Amino acid sequence: MFSFQPDRSQYPDIGPDGKFEIDLETGKFLKLWQGPNHPGITGNMSVELTVNGDEVVEGKTHVGYLHRGFEKLMERRTFIQVFPIVCRVCVPEPDFNEYCYAAAVEELAGIETPEKAKWIRALILEMGRFNSYMMSIGGIGGALGNGIVGQWLTYVRDLMLDRFEELTGARIYHMFILPGGVRAGLPEGFEGRMEEVLATAERYLDDTEKLLFTNAVFKKRTKGVGYIDPALFESYGVTGPNARAGGVAKDVRKDSPYLVYDQLDFDVPVEHDSDIWARATVRYRDLRVTIDLLRQILAKMPKTGEVMTSLPNVLHWKIPRGETYIKGESSRGEYGYYLVTDGSGYPRRVNVRGPSYTHAMALLEHLIPGTNIADVAALMVSLHTYPPEIER
């Protein structure tokens, strides 16, 4: 076959530590901003790349374009007033914010969640995971020249948004998981309509498998690219599918079951190559598990029962001093809320642990040197990061 070796005779010298000594004014290096306004960026963030030829020698992640100061805003809001703003911390998969916050408040205030509400919460979280994976796989397809996958899967995601809408009353920010339960039960005939969506999804996923996962180009561009050494997982706080693609079956749903996950029957898919291919595949397989989980939840959910406990008067609701950490397995990894209360009507401190925080910052900066400039987008998409949960 053809082989192409770039001419590297004019490349700068490599320093004693095996890395380039970057000096922009030598003219040998070029600073290139990928983002915030760039098609190859995952949301409103940017990576400051230093390139040498087509090779990236250094990358710095810049975030803060979406910083609204949530953690500060929460400190001025009463416990119920925090509820509407938490979901905005992560746009594509907002429900983990609602769940983690609600669960943290419930724990510190000593409120029991009704059994049925737990099932509905799990349902919502899995629907959110479904959507998030749809976006992620579509994004990977798009970043590697298979935009049609993005077109299909965005359509399927939109069908799920319709289900979200009829269940929660909103498309994107559902604001449905209140502390104390959920706002309402399932609408009439919801299960049937959900099944239609899941069947459509499966059809499109079959096509996606043929178009993307058995595709010579896609394989060529993803296998062996963007490798993360599993030994680094703990150092860089890698969780979720990114870890599962490297043979570590980290999954909060199994490791530390919450809600009703101990009553559901599922396996955590694991891949071993720890490259872009493995990360895409593990998400694809996990999406299949999610579809199965959605069916299980709807089948096993209690048909009757309360979905909401009566709260104390939320207009002057005080929670005793304490602190807790609630986590869940989002589509990107461990999502957690650290809530500190001081006995007043306002949270003392809320800290959101978004999985992208570690993935897009230290890990991405560690992975970028040495990659081809054309692969940076794919690398970023494969880490599946959402910028608003980094800077909040």
Add this chain to the structure above:
Amino acid sequence: MKDIDKSFKKDTETDFPLREEMRPRKVTTPDGQVIDIDPLQDYFCQEPPKVHRKSYSAIVEGFYNWARANSLWILGFGTGCGAIEMRPLMTPRFDAYRYGIQWRPTPRQSNLLVISGYLSVKTLKRAIRAYEQMPQPKYVVGLGSCTINGGMYWDSYNTIKKLDEYLPVDLYIAGCMPRPEALLAGLMDLKKLIRKGEAEGANRYAENFDWYKANQKSVIKDWDMPDYSW
């Protein structure tokens, strides 16, 4: 809601220093020459924007407006949450392309800037640059509560509250966030405005350029760009 701390006074004394790479300095080029550079002067055009004159003939202007209205090219810059509802619009289910609306990766090819919700100060800076780089005639649409009056980030230290203070907005769409259907309805309304020749935001920007600049600079402390960057 916690009460405001009336005793709090913002620091208005400290100026943010100009970044190192933006300062005038001497540079040795790869071929050994030593030259003076002043990035803010050398790299950009300093000419302020001009009002885009209407055509002398109403018929010709009407034809222009018809053409403009039917090719809304949106800059694919997701400035805030609302960007997530653009995806359904770009894809088959809502398919905005059939209305002559499409997304472009660069401001140079776009004539519509959609501010999809809140703007942090950091993004405002990029949005201004993106807007100024867009060729005229150009339009701005504000999406959702945040662009109208700050939305749910009304008390945030890092987001602007009134978009029209910094950029000329032609149209607002209410919602948090507006659904794709509402977005389409808004874009259809924008088309009508353009056909009537009433979407004059860019000319407003040119006419009140100093006012906009002063507003922009009052919130962007780290002003490391030229005053106009078309």
Add this chain to the structure above:
Amino acid sequence: MRELIEHLTPRYSLGAPVFQRPGLTFVDVKRDKLRALLLDLRDKHGFTHLVLLTAVDWLEEGRFQLTYLLNNRAADQTLGLRLYLDRANPMGDTIHDIWPTAATYQRELREMFGIAFPGSPRVDEEFILEGWTDMPPYRRDFDTLAYSQQTFVERGGRETHEPRATMKHKLYPEG
């Protein structure tokens, strides 16, 4: 967990533990013992995952609380180490060599709380904010609404009326 805490307490002079729920414990540590304790927990006790590192501002008590949240996945145990710093001159010890990802957290703490972490990579670079000259915004004495009102323009023309005062004024104008 109780055994582990009992085992560690004399060695690292830990404070009284709070067993928040099965699987989540908080305990106070001293600054000079932190590093050894973290290494011990990571290498000998399976707490290999740094979940998060953040701070809480106890303005009234004049101190910052640093929370190091560690997780032992196999045992499903999370341990929160609370370290108190003097608020007047907050100085932490960097742990980026134990967990490289901690550098990001420390950068954020530097920017948002003004806690110094000497030696942490790029700790003084801007992280989230740009052109910020005011006090670190996550400090409790920073009032975000006041700052916002003094910085940004709001859309005017709004006026509200308190039901109690309105009724009093209308029904009993003489007071």
Add this chain to the structure above:
Amino acid sequence: MGSLRDVLSPFTAWKHVIETPVTLKNPIGREAADRYRGFHQNDTEKCIGCGSCETICQNAAIDMVPVDDPKEGDSGLRPQIDYGRCCWCALCVDVCMTGSLTMSNEYTWVDTDPDAFRFIPGVDEKPWDAIAKGYQRPGERMLSGLTRPEMMEMEPEARIDNFDEIVAGYSREQAVLEADRCVECGLCVATCPVHMDIPDYIAAIREGDYDLGTQILYETNPFSEVCGRVCTHKCETVCAAQYEGEPIAIRWLKRHIIDNVSEERRLEIVGTPQVLPTGRKVAIVGAGPAGLTTAYDLARQGHAVTVYEAQDHAGGMMRYGIPEYRLPYDALDRDIAVIRAQGVEIKTGVRIGSDITLAQLKADNDAVVLGIGLHMGRSTRVPGSDAPGVEAAIDLLRRITAGEEVPVPKKVAVIGGGNVAMDIARSMARLQKQKYGAVGVTVTALEDFAHFLADKEEVTESIEEGIEILDARGPQEMVTFKSGKRKGEVKGLRTWKVISIFDDQGRFAPQYDEADEIVHEAEMVVEAIGQMADVSLLGDELTEALQWNRGRIAVDADGHTSEPWLWAGGDSVHGPDVIHAVADGHKLAASVSAMLAAKAEVAK
């Protein structure tokens, strides 16, 4: 890698070319889901303008704006929503006390004017006003409590043979639970005759700050302990919580504060007048709530106040009209002690008109205030109503309180359906129980149960205590012994069934069903159909000089009579009600004080 399958398989995507497109033909205006949280609607008839929506809104998107004049239990304000702030979280819908605020499933609003995105739902007409679909709160509100905590009460068996107080009062836990339900809208403040700062003292309970609570109570009401027990609580009838669930137990919460502050502490909190004596003298006739409140206010301003009371103890109707099981005498005494501590001199057992003349009082004082109350019972004037054994309820109650001997027959009939009727019925029932071990009281009321005048709990408790209550019965005759040793004495009450009480013009003209006649056997018939003032103290000359209003002394808005030195207020002027009497007292004191100040000004 690179197998033939990997090269060919992607081409299967071509099959989508022949599939039906998924594109929505006309997406603009597509109907949102039934539960969709779209633009707001407000049923302005239902809305009471309590402002809870504004309080909960974390976006400060809601302003309360006046659209109408305030009415009882309605502030006249309505929420205006700024869609430059709203996030459609629907917490305002969830918290809404009346359920008036809802959301339609409409979602399209485009405008070039950024100032346009503000509106008052239900007032400003919008295209979505009539849309029935959208977000409504499922069921009753969940964000604040609906029901009162159970009040501890003595069981009927335990209370029927004594005059011990029935209601135990809230425990700290119960009070906090109940105080927690309050949304602090303040609609009650306007309704309360003395405008007590109800939300503030309820907040003090939540905080556990009873000192502050006491201070707030005393700002407006020196009879908080009394009112905490027997107030007619108009506030509870306008409480925002009543539209779904029970109104806040404001009266019991007030009592809870006072119950938790010792008498000594209360005196410390209230303190003594902090002004120099003015040297002005005011005489007050009648140590009831109106008179004593006037005295309290005037004394706090440094005037020398003397209160003259005909009975042996101060308190007026609070002592002699309300039975002890509802208002223990020591509770009343504690309230009065605080008033005495302000330097008010109360001379009991002094009857103005006979012991001292009113002219004398006028001569000795700068002003005289009448708070003489309603101490004479009205009579039914049916045949036999002057027979021995027919009693006036108000007189009987006074005699029971004073410890005088009252006849206790085995069978008693009471005429009347108000609280006084219940009071005397229950008092007699207790005496009967003590004497005979059995209750034999029948109450006959003109009204039917749906229109009863007495408080519901009074009726329920009476029935629990074994009292027979017959509604819609009109008294026709006191049946007397026609012969024998007890000739002329009462032996029963004959009543007819009432068909209607008022005629078409709303005048009192009862219609009876004469066929439905009952003779209630009773050796005592008590008339409890209303009271009137004993104005004999005025003397003929003054009676002639004063202006009158339908049998009551005519006063202006400040309680000033047509005589410049004389004020009158309380029950005798405005009808029976403790809290109104207190309000009157404040008004009188303000008016008297203004006059005294004017006098002092002239003297300078």
